[in-house]
Amino acid sequence: MLPKEITIAPVNHQRYFDRDISWLSFNERVLMEAERESLPLMERMNFLSIYSSNLDEFYRVRMPVLNALHKLHKKKFLDKDLAEKHADVAALSSDMIAQQLNRFGLVLQRLIPELEAHDVYFLYGKNLPQEIMPQITHYFFTQVLAFLKPVLIQINSLHFFPENNQLYLAVTGRHHGPEEALLVVNIPTEELPRFYETAVGKKQYVVFLDDIIKAHLHILTNMQVEGCYSFKVTRDADLALGDIYEQDLAAAIEAQVAKRDLGLATRFLYEPGLPEGAIERLLEKFGMEKAVVVEGGAYHNLRDLNLFSVKLPDLYYTKWPQIQKTAATDGLLLEQVAKQDIMLHTPYHSYDMVLRFFNEAAIAADVTHIYITMYRVASSSRIVNALISAAHNGKKVTVVVELKARFDEANNLKWAKRLKEAGVQVLYTHTALKVHAKIALVKRKNAAGSTYLGLLATGNLNEVTARFYTDHVLLTGQQELLKEVKKLFSLMKNMGETMQQNKLKCRHLLVAQVNLHERLLELIDREIVNAGQGLPARVIIKLNNLEERVLIEKLYEASAAGVQIQLIIRGICCLIPGVVGMSEHISVRRIVDRYLEHGRVYIFHNNGMDDLFLGSADWMNRNIYKRIEVCFPVYDKHLKTELIEMIALQLKDNTQAVMINESLENVLVTQKGPKIQSQSAIYSMLQKA
Incomplete structure (x- = not known):
C-alpha cells in the first residue's frame, strides 16, 4: 500500500x-x-x-x-x-x-x-572478485573496448549528445595539472549484453557491464580519476506529426521515429555523489536545463534485471504448459469455424490455432480475400508471413496498418514495406485517428455465393505477446456480424479524421466513432431502469484503464440507482469507488500476477439474460474519441458461460487481487474462505474443459 x-x-x-x-x-x-x-x-x-x-x-x-x-x-x-x-x-x-x-x-x-544462498552472486554495488578478473579483463579487451566512445567534455562537448535512455559514466578528476576535468563514457548496452555471466565451480557470477568499464577506466584516460558516476537522460517520446496527408504518413513517421531519441530531455537521472559542478556543466552543455533532475541509484535502466537467468527452476514460477485447442482431425479449421464459434483464452491456450487460421486461409482454394488490422506485430511475425504467402497465392489481401502504435512504429513500417512489395494493399490511418481494433476477415467463394469467416480479439495479433498477455480470441462464422466487419473495412479504405455514423449501421458490433459510446450508455441505462423496477441490476466491466468522464458519471448514476457495479481495472482508474451518495455500490479491484491482464470484458445483467461483449476498447478519452475500436458480442451459450465463470473467479481472487479504496490505496483482499488465485484457477478450469 x-x-x-x-x-x-x-x-x-x-x-x-x-x-x-x-x-x-x-x-x-x-x-x-x-x-x-x-x-x-x-x-x-x-x-x-x-x-x-x-x-x-x-x-x-x-x-x-x-x-x-x-x-x-x-x-x-x-x-x-x-x-x-x-x-x-x-x-x-x-x-x-x-x-x-x-x-x-x-x-x-x-x-x-537470498540469491547468494543459491550460489548466484549478483554483484550489485560490490567489488569484482579476483577469481573472475582475468575473464573480465579478457572480455573487456576483446568485446567491450571496441564500442566505447570516451568524450572529454572540455574539448569535445559540442560533438556529444546523450541519447534517450542510454547509459553513461561521468568521470571526474584532474587532467594535466590542477584543472578539473570531466569525461563521459558510454555504456554500450545496445551492442552488448547488460550482464556478463560466468561460473567458477558451483558459483554463478552476474556482473554489470557498467562495472566492467569502471574497472578499466585507466585504459580509457590518462587523467587522474577522482570519481565515476552513472547517469542517463530520458527524452520526450511523442511524435509531432501535425496534419499530414495519408500518402506522406509513412515517410513522416519514419523521419519522426529517427528523431525520437533526439527529443526534449524530460529527466536527468544521476548517481548520488556526482559533484554539483559536474551536474551543472552536463545540463548546460547538453541543453537540459528544463529537465527534471533526479538523484537515483548507482545503476539505471533496471528494467534489464530480467536479462540474466539462473539454472535453478525453483527460483521461477512452475511452468504451465499451454493448452492445445485443436481443430477437428477430419477437416480444416476453416470448416470447423464455419459451423461453430471457437474461442481461445491466451496464454492459457496455445496461439497455434490463430496461426493455423491464417495459414489455411493463405492456401485454401475457395478463399479470395483476406482483410486484417495491424497494431502491434511481432518482430518476426508468422501472421504477416502468411499474408505475404496469401498474396503470392493470388489472394487479395488488405491490411490496415497503424503506424502510430507507440514504440512499435519502426517495426510496423518494416512490415508495411514488406507487404507492399508482395502486392498487398496497405492502408495507413489518418494522423488524428488510430485504428486499435483487433479484427480479421476471410472471404470465401463457392457455387452458392460468398461467405465470411472472422477473427475478433481483445489483444494484438501478435504471437509473442500472446505468451504472457491474457486475451480472448473469437473465431466465428456468424454472417450478419461479419457483414458489419466487412463494411467497417470498406469504410477504413476512405478514412478521414472522423467516421460518420450514417455510413455504418451496426446491430452487433460496438465501434468507436460509430456507436460504442452511445450503446454503452444505453446498456447501463437499461440496468438503471431494471433497478428502478426492483429487478436484479448488475454491471461487470474489466478494463486496462478507466478515464472517460461521461461513462464514469453514468456509472455513478447507476450506483445511485442501486445497480451493483464490479470493476476489474488493471491500470489507470479515475473513478472513485465506495463514496456514500456517489459510488457506494461500486467496487474496483486490480489483479497482478504471472500474466498481464489485458482482455476487455463488458457484462450487463439484463435481468438474467446477460449481454456480454469483448473488445479492444478501454474507457479512455483516446479510445472513445480518437481511435477505431471494435467490441463484439458473444452469442454462443457455452462460450458465454465459460467467460462468465472466468470473470467470477477473478472477482473471488483473494491472493493476487487488491481493492482500490476511496483514497486510491491498493488494499489487500482479506475475505474469508479458501485461497483463490484466479489465474491458477482459470488455468485448471480450462484444462478440464
Missing part, C-alpha cells in the same frame, strides 16, 4: 482520481509483487524489472505533459485553480516516485543475499 505519510486527495471536486497519480498507484501494485516474499526469487526480480520499465515510460510519455501544463500556466493559458491542480499532481508524482524507488532499493538489497 501507499506509505502512510502520503495522502492522495481526489481532484476535481472529489469526483475523479487524477490519471497520472492513478497510474503511479498501479506501478506501486507491481512493486508490491516484488515485495511479496512468497514469490520465487527470480520472479520478484522480474517484477522489479517491470516496475523500472513502467517508470521509464512514465517519464517519456507523461512527464512531458505535466511539464507542458506548467508552461501553459506560466504563459497564463491556464486559470489559477487548474494550474494549481496540475502543480499539485506534479509534486505528488515526484514524492510518490521517490518513495517507491526507496522501496525498490530495499527489495533489491534483500534479494541479493
Whole structure:
C-alpha cells in the first residue's frame, strides 16, 4: 500500500482520481509483487524489472505533459485553480516516485543475499572478485573496448549528445595539472549484453557491464580519476506529426521515429555523489536545463534485471504448459469455424490455432480475400508471413496498418514495406485517428455465393505477446456480424479524421466513432431502469484503464440507482469507488500476477439474460474519441458461460487481487474462505474443459 505519510486527495471536486497519480498507484501494485516474499526469487526480480520499465515510460510519455501544463500556466493559458491542480499532481508524482524507488532499493538489497544462498552472486554495488578478473579483463579487451566512445567534455562537448535512455559514466578528476576535468563514457548496452555471466565451480557470477568499464577506466584516460558516476537522460517520446496527408504518413513517421531519441530531455537521472559542478556543466552543455533532475541509484535502466537467468527452476514460477485447442482431425479449421464459434483464452491456450487460421486461409482454394488490422506485430511475425504467402497465392489481401502504435512504429513500417512489395494493399490511418481494433476477415467463394469467416480479439495479433498477455480470441462464422466487419473495412479504405455514423449501421458490433459510446450508455441505462423496477441490476466491466468522464458519471448514476457495479481495472482508474451518495455500490479491484491482464470484458445483467461483449476498447478519452475500436458480442451459450465463470473467479481472487479504496490505496483482499488465485484457477478450469 501507499506509505502512510502520503495522502492522495481526489481532484476535481472529489469526483475523479487524477490519471497520472492513478497510474503511479498501479506501478506501486507491481512493486508490491516484488515485495511479496512468497514469490520465487527470480520472479520478484522480474517484477522489479517491470516496475523500472513502467517508470521509464512514465517519464517519456507523461512527464512531458505535466511539464507542458506548467508552461501553459506560466504563459497564463491556464486559470489559477487548474494550474494549481496540475502543480499539485506534479509534486505528488515526484514524492510518490521517490518513495517507491526507496522501496525498490530495499527489495533489491534483500534479494541479493537470498540469491547468494543459491550460489548466484549478483554483484550489485560490490567489488569484482579476483577469481573472475582475468575473464573480465579478457572480455573487456576483446568485446567491450571496441564500442566505447570516451568524450572529454572540455574539448569535445559540442560533438556529444546523450541519447534517450542510454547509459553513461561521468568521470571526474584532474587532467594535466590542477584543472578539473570531466569525461563521459558510454555504456554500450545496445551492442552488448547488460550482464556478463560466468561460473567458477558451483558459483554463478552476474556482473554489470557498467562495472566492467569502471574497472578499466585507466585504459580509457590518462587523467587522474577522482570519481565515476552513472547517469542517463530520458527524452520526450511523442511524435509531432501535425496534419499530414495519408500518402506522406509513412515517410513522416519514419523521419519522426529517427528523431525520437533526439527529443526534449524530460529527466536527468544521476548517481548520488556526482559533484554539483559536474551536474551543472552536463545540463548546460547538453541543453537540459528544463529537465527534471533526479538523484537515483548507482545503476539505471533496471528494467534489464530480467536479462540474466539462473539454472535453478525453483527460483521461477512452475511452468504451465499451454493448452492445445485443436481443430477437428477430419477437416480444416476453416470448416470447423464455419459451423461453430471457437474461442481461445491466451496464454492459457496455445496461439497455434490463430496461426493455423491464417495459414489455411493463405492456401485454401475457395478463399479470395483476406482483410486484417495491424497494431502491434511481432518482430518476426508468422501472421504477416502468411499474408505475404496469401498474396503470392493470388489472394487479395488488405491490411490496415497503424503506424502510430507507440514504440512499435519502426517495426510496423518494416512490415508495411514488406507487404507492399508482395502486392498487398496497405492502408495507413489518418494522423488524428488510430485504428486499435483487433479484427480479421476471410472471404470465401463457392457455387452458392460468398461467405465470411472472422477473427475478433481483445489483444494484438501478435504471437509473442500472446505468451504472457491474457486475451480472448473469437473465431466465428456468424454472417450478419461479419457483414458489419466487412463494411467497417470498406469504410477504413476512405478514412478521414472522423467516421460518420450514417455510413455504418451496426446491430452487433460496438465501434468507436460509430456507436460504442452511445450503446454503452444505453446498456447501463437499461440496468438503471431494471433497478428502478426492483429487478436484479448488475454491471461487470474489466478494463486496462478507466478515464472517460461521461461513462464514469453514468456509472455513478447507476450506483445511485442501486445497480451493483464490479470493476476489474488493471491500470489507470479515475473513478472513485465506495463514496456514500456517489459510488457506494461500486467496487474496483486490480489483479497482478504471472500474466498481464489485458482482455476487455463488458457484462450487463439484463435481468438474467446477460449481454456480454469483448473488445479492444478501454474507457479512455483516446479510445472513445480518437481511435477505431471494435467490441463484439458473444452469442454462443457455452462460450458465454465459460467467460462468465472466468470473470467470477477473478472477482473471488483473494491472493493476487487488491481493492482500490476511496483514497486510491491498493488494499489487500482479506475475505474469508479458501485461497483463490484466479489465474491458477482459470488455468485448471480450462484444462478440464
